[in-house]
Amino acid sequence: MPVMQHYRAALALSSSDDAGRFASTITIKPAPSKSHLHASIPDSSFPKNFVVAGSHCGVKKNAGVNDLAVILSTSSRPAAAAACFTRNAFKAAPVLVSQEVLEKGAGRARALVVNSGCANAVTGKQGMEDAWAMVKATDALLEPSSPSSSGTHETLVMSTGVIGQNLPISKIIAGIESKALTLDSNFSAWESAAKAFMTTDTFPKLRARTFTINGQTFRMAGIDKGAGMIHPDMGPPASAKQLHATLLACILTDAAISPRSLQSALTYAVDRSFNSISVDGEMSTNDTIIVLANGAAADQSAKEIDEEHDRKAYETFREELTSFATDLAQLVVRDGEGATKFVTVNVQGASSFSDAHRVASKISTSALVKTALYGEDANWGRVLAASGSVQLSIPLDPTRVSVTFVPADGSTPLPVLVEGEPEQVDEVRAKEILSEEDFEIKVELGLGKESAKYWTCDFSYEYVSINGDYRS
Amino acid sequence: MPVMQHYRAALALSSSDDAGRFASTITIKPAPSKSHLHASIPDSSFPKNFVVAGSHCGVKKNAGVNDLAVILSTSSRPAAAAACFTRNAFKAAPVLVSQEVLEKGAGRARALVVNSGCANAVTGKQGMEDAWAMVKATDALLEPSSPSSSGTHETLVMSTGVIGQNLPISKIIAGIESKALTLDSNFSAWESAAKAFMTTDTFPKLRARTFTINGQTFRMAGIDKGAGMIHPDMGPPASAKQLHATLLACILTDAAISPRSLQSALTYAVDRSFNSISVDGEMSTNDTIIVLANGAAADQSAKEIDEEHDRKAYETFREELTSFATDLAQLVVRDGEGATKFVTVNVQGASSFSDAHRVASKISTSALVKTALYGEDANWGRVLAASGSVQLSIPLDPTRVSVTFVPADGSTPLPVLVEGEPEQVDEVRAKEILSEEDFEIKVELGLGKESAKYWTCDFSYEYVSINGDYRS
Known part of the structure; x- marks a missing residue:
């Protein structure tokens, strides 16, 4: 099958030099609706001891539109936390702050706060202060934890939206502190949180599943967002000194796994999922994926999965995480700006x-x-x-x-x-x-x-x- | 100035999930005509002792459209020749053949043959035979040269157009051997040759200029083509073991310069001209630029410019070549498929x-x-x-x-x-x-x-x- 390198030839060469110029109106094939990709999920599929909420706090103008999500682990023991961040040099403030929280918390955290409508990127010193303010306000929602965690921050933060504009931080703080923010563990609460992640997305991206390791059942839920500026290249915090992102994703599980093994499983999974999708080849300044594993499926004293102590259990978890992350990542491509394929x-x-x-x-x-x-x-x-x-x-x-x-x-x-x-x-x-x-x-x-x-x-x-x- | 990362947000979030979907008809801003970029050039601006021709031999269906160009140096001494070829792994047959001609000729050649309409790429053994047939038929047009060059080939070859299709080689050979192929040195002949390079181009790309080194006047003419699949990354033959291309360019000059210095000047110039343009980020399988310097401006016994012996003259030549190559390269971007900027x-x-x-x-x-x-x-x-x-x-x-x-x-x-x-x-x-x-x-x-x-x-x-x- 011969393949034309340049199809304009057939037009341009058949008559005058300007025959390749096109008429002023063309009919476009619109991208199909993707709304069938969002459906109800049984409450029992969501991981234990996580409560979530989504609300409108006023970053976005339209009152009916969610722009703030909060996710808390209610287990008293801090969850293992892992993350990958964009490799863009222009990392947004929430990326830098989340890196620091993770580092100081030695891979433990209990909460996540997310806003859409403003990326808090290229916002200088004020941007850093605002991201820290979101962390502190969300920390205050957590039940007091073990003494060992006092003084350290336990909230990770993500933002997405406009670049070069400061957050309306008082509105966001009021939203986090508001009594109208009703944290719950049912599908409706998770859906509301997923909606708060959306920018150019045409549907909220929420998935949950159960899986088994050594006969024990665990649950995993995930939210992500993104439709354009999508070609993530995310690495673990230590290697992320040159990173940045507009894909946002979080995965919450009630499995118990050590922070080190969670990070190693996530890095493996991200290379094969989120770092393997492209809408337009564009790496963002905010791309972030965060995983919290609170161990609530079993007794709080149960041993954490660790790749050194139980390689087989670790590999099973890693496969589950990779498969789940792939599902979430594919949703972003399906919702790619203008995508028909x-x-x-x-x-x-x-x-x-x-x-x-x-x-x-x-x-x-x-x-x-x-x-x-x-x-x-x-x-x-x-x-x-x-x-x-x-x-x-x-x-x-x-x-x-x-x-x-x-x-x-x-x-x-x-x-x-x-x-x-x-x-x-x-x-x-x-x-x-x-x-x-x-x-x-x-x-x-x-x-x-x-x-x-x-x-x-x-x-x-x-x-x-x-x-x-x-x-x- | 705040910058929206994703503009669909404003649409998608203002009403229903599907508000971001667009109407089925849009008005496009057509690319402006570029025909003013082709104009007449005085005959005296073209380099001495080069004759050229363009004709229709039948690769393209339309009888009025040129698809074959031949360029010969009529100086008895073989011209210094240099080239850069695509770094694509799937190098087309004419790229491989030109590399071999250059290598065996120790940087000397006297002719160039070019067809458009078929790239002779991904054509296997037959493709190689066809490219060699074009070389031999064009060699036969040359006056016998010095005994030292007998037995070696003196023609370089370039093809552009459809991938995966064999050349209609008998038509091309007949075209090269045809008495209707009237080689000449005037503007009309150069224009005819430039037209034979075109595929999706909307105007023939031809430029000429004079320049001075140490008080002596030299001339330089160039032809190139390209509008899409344009993001060349071309290197000199030795480093081109992984290359391929659809930008085609040739520069002919009557300056005298050693093959080694011509290659070094061309490599420098290409990095700052053809390797610094992009239409669509796509490296082709045929991208090639060839330079012939026949020394006809001065006595045939005049010493060749060499970077070791006269660094200043070499640098002047290199600057002229870089500036001229930049002019040619910019024409390709101006004619980029759909370009309005x-x-x-x-x-x-x-x-x-x-x-x-x-x-x-x-x-x-x-x-x-x-x-x-x-x-x-x-x-x-x-x-x-x-x-x-x-x-x-x-x-x-x-x-x-x-x-x-x-x-x-x-x-x-x-x-x-x-x-x-x-x-x-x-x-x-x-x-x-x-x-x-x-x-x-x-x-x-x-x-x-x-x-x-x-x-x-x-x-x-x-x-x-x-x-x-x-x-x-």
């Missing part, structure tokens, strides 16, 4: 995870690949050119590379390039696969046994409209 | 050229920056987030970074961020600057004395239309 980029046969991940990332951010996805065009030439532009630890051998389009419904995959040789492609079948909302691009490099998946969406007129045309 | 990204105060270049590249490829440019929005938050996402050799210090929008007409620049502090921006003045077709985004990092410039365009509805919608 949800595409899995599956790179196999690499010599390392890092190489596979870099090729998958490059394909997932290629403007030419993403516009072809929007156009439902099985354009393997663009997939190949993007793959080849990455400098790998072992150079690509063009004669070993294969590209296949894989439908999501389990029907027969369509090879378009086999070991460097273009296939005669059945265009009708190609159109069938690419007209679906979900499908996979599988790239086999033929260099080794490692693989990585990335999740991306297409690049549509609506993306340009959302991000370029709002003033007109 | 031509924007200079000027990064200053870096600790190295490489750091400055990487920050400039990131800003120039940011989808959020480029859609903001289309929307004429002085969105410094997006410029900052893009800058901060680059890992530099010396980490960025947010309190030292300044961002300024600089109008092209010499009027007062508009600072939007000064040493990390947002300015109160005069929105009317911002709109004035950003509504112009040309302007500059200046970013001062405050870390050192090195700088780099990048040239980019905006991201428009038309880009999506050209690359995503052609089948509908």
Whole structure:
């Protein structure tokens, strides 16, 4: 199947020099509604001893819209806490403050406070004071804990929204202290909190599940947000000296796990979930994911899972966390600004995870690949050119590379390039696969046994409209 | 000036979940015509002892459209030749063949043959044979040279167009051998050759100039092409083991310079010109720039410029070549698919050229920056987030970074961020600057004395239309 590198040729060269210029009106294919991705969850699926609330405190103008979320662990023992933060150099104040709380608390915390509508980024000294004020006001909602924790802060903070504007901090503090903030553990409370995370999201992103380790049942709930400025690259606090983010996520579980093992499991999970999604290739100044594990499923004296003492239990937990984080991360891609497609980029046969991940990332951010996805065009030439532009630890051998389009419904995959040789492609079948909302691009490099998946969406007129045309 | 990270918020949150979904028809701002960028050039400006031709041989269907160019040096002494090739792993056959011709010819060559309409990329063994056939047919057009060059090939080859399709090689060979191929040295012949380079270009890209070294006048002419899949990263042959490209460029000069110094000057020039432009962040499989210097301006026995023997003359030549290559490279950005803006990204105060270049590249490829440019929005938050996402050799210090929008007409620049502090921006003045077709985004990092410039365009509805919608 020959692939045109540049389609304007057909237009521009068929008549005058200016034939490639387009008419002033075009019909756009609108992104489908995503509201079916939010549904009710049984109260029993949420982790024990967490209470949550969402409310409108006035960061956003519209009175009916939530902009403040509070999540508290009611276990007296501080939960294990872990986080990954953006690697952007321009880290917002809440990122810097959360890093410090985690560090001083030695990986223990009991609360999370989140506002949307204002990112508290590029806000200087005032921004830091405001983030600390949110921490202290939320600390005050906690029951007194063990003496060992007195004097240290136990709240982590996240903000998302406008850059370069100070928080309306008195409104936020009043919101945290308000008696109208009704903390509860039912679905309605969790939904209300999830709504308070939203900015350009079109639905609240909330999931919960149960899982089993050594015969014991645990629960896990998660909230995240994000639709644009999404290409997170988040690392653990120690390595995060150059980071920043607009993906926000939190995961709460009643499993008991040591802070060190929780951080190590989270770092592993984030590389394979949130650090493997892209909407528009843009790393934000606020990207943050926080996990609290309060151990409330079992007796408070039960031993914490630790990778040194019980490797098997640790690995089970890590797999559960990775799988759950992947579910949450995929919701962000599905809600990507202007997205009409949800595409899995599956790179196999690499010599390392890092190489596979870099090729998958490059394909997932290629403007030419993403516009072809929007156009439902099985354009393997663009997939190949993007793959080849990455400098790998072992150079690509063009004669070993294969590209296949894989439908999501389990029907027969369509090879378009086999070991460097273009296939005669059945265009009708190609159109069938690419007209679906979900499908996979599988790239086999033929260099080794490692693989990585990335999740991306297409690049549509609506993306340009959302991000370029709002003033007109 | 507060900057919204996500503009959909204002829409999505003001009413229902689906309020962010857009109407099915939008009005687009069409890219302006670029035809004024092609104009007549006096015959006397073209370099001596080069003859050129362009014709239609049948790669493209439309009979009136050129698709074959031949450029010959008529000096009996082989010209010094230098090239940079794409770093893409999937190098097209003409790239591999030109690398071998250059290597075996020890940096000497006398001819160049170019076809458009088919890239001869991902074409396996047949593709290599076809590229060699083009070389041999063009070699046969050359007058017999000095005995030393007999047996070696003296033609370099470039192709651009469709990927994954074999060349109609018999038509191309017939075109090269045709008596209708009238080689000449006047403007009309150069224009005809430039037209044969075009694919999605909306105008032929041809420039010529004269320059002086040590009192002697020399001439330089150049042709290039490209509009999409433009983010070249080209290196000299020795380092190009992982490369590939769709920017094509050639520069012909009647200066006399040694092959080694020509390559060194070209590598320097390409980093500051063709490797500093981006239309869509996409590195192609065929990107190639070739320079031939035949020394015809002076006596054939005149000594060649060499960086070891006459550093000053070499540096003058290098500056001329860099300036000329920059002119040619900028034409590609001006003709970028869907481009309505031509924007200079000027990064200053870096600790190295490489750091400055990487920050400039990131800003120039940011989808959020480029859609903001289309929307004429002085969105410094997006410029900052893009800058901060680059890992530099010396980490960025947010309190030292300044961002300024600089109008092209010499009027007062508009600072939007000064040493990390947002300015109160005069929105009317911002709109004035950003509504112009040309302007500059200046970013001062405050870390050192090195700088780099990048040239980019905006991201428009038309880009999506050209690359995503052609089948509908």
